[in-house]
Amino acid sequence: MPIRDARVAVAAKRVTDIVLSALLLVMFAPLFLVCAVLIRRSGAGIFYSDRRVGRNGRIFYCHKFRTMVPNANAHLSALLARDPELRREWETSFKLKHDPRVTAIGRFLRKTSLDELPQLLNVLKGEMSLVGPRPMFEEEQVRWGAAIHYYYSTRPGMTGVWQIYGRSDTDYETRIRLNVEYVRHWSYWRDIVLLAVTPRVFFVRSGAY
Template sequence: MSGLHQEKFMGTAFIAAEDATVVVPYAGLIGGQVARPENAAAIRDPRKRMLDVVVAGTMLFFSLPVMLVIAVLVRRDGGAALFGHSRIGENGRSFRCLKFRSMVSNADQVLKDLLERDEAARQEWVETQKLRRDPRITPLGRFLRATSLDELPQLLNILRGDMSLVGPRPIIQAEVERYGDNITYYYATRPGLTGLWQVSGRSNTSYARRVALDSAYVRHWTFWKDVVILLKTIPAVLRHDGAQ
């Protein structure tokens, strides 16, 4: 397959795609039920959920003062402090993914107007679902995104069981078809606050590569790899690796 090459992550080989969607021999649904790929049972290890609750609960407790300050600043910037956007979770169930609001209140209209008049921006959006120069983001929002502070409310999603500390990047319904048969891997676990995509360039990573990383994470999951990804996330956030 063109555009594919083998890479290594923590001693385990996985396929990474630069310009092509990686196709695996598993359908997303069988008889109306979510198909389970290999390693799906392993990733349901109770230690993973225990780690989520202990770490997320501790982080939430110590970050509450910071979150209160951010909430006040975002409110002063105009609009609601929190933003809940529909994301697809384990087994294809949707949930409200929480973030501190980092965009203007009429973000949808601003995006629509931009894509209608700017061909380059429209092409970038189609390819990556992101914009390097996004006019929707407020000055405060840029700081929150660069430091990942906008994602602190997702600790609540983790405690509620919507998300995990480590997992695939949360996606919207419109992105499901772009995963192709790889959606089977995405459905096998909860999306993560961090993941292979987080420690591999984040916004600098192509969409096809993100799909490959999400699939590889599930295929080769072990509890200790989750721990390693969490440890790798700390310097990645401090360096603002690919943050946008």
């Protein structure tokens, strides 16, 4: 792609992020309220913000609806210290399939991906994009090796090839491969296609936990 066309495509992606995230925040405002009420019943705190790696390796706080018990990070440290199987699972994928910290409403929000709606604020601020690699924890960077520059070259996304074509059913190496291929072969119109199929994947709810 010529440099001028690439710049136009990148600018179009950012404009799309701003316009759609603003519209979706307004559209989903009633749903935000319902989620907030249900979450509040499970304990203090409606939102959860955690450190993630963004474009150019910058750290930002990724926003979600709280799906876990309060002080979940402290609970995680205790769980991993006393359960070797859970520790191996966490070190392999940075997720726990049957995470005991997740609340009842949290399980529903995760299964439907509604817990990620607050990330629209990250998109509006320019920390994330609607489409891109899954936001990673700081400790994940070493797993990417030399491929990490692909991740650094773009904004992480609310949805993307990994979220659509595998989610948590894929191993970590496949996750890296899918995201590297996305960055290497990126186009604005491919983003539009990924956005178009995202609602269908969320309704099917496969691979989410």
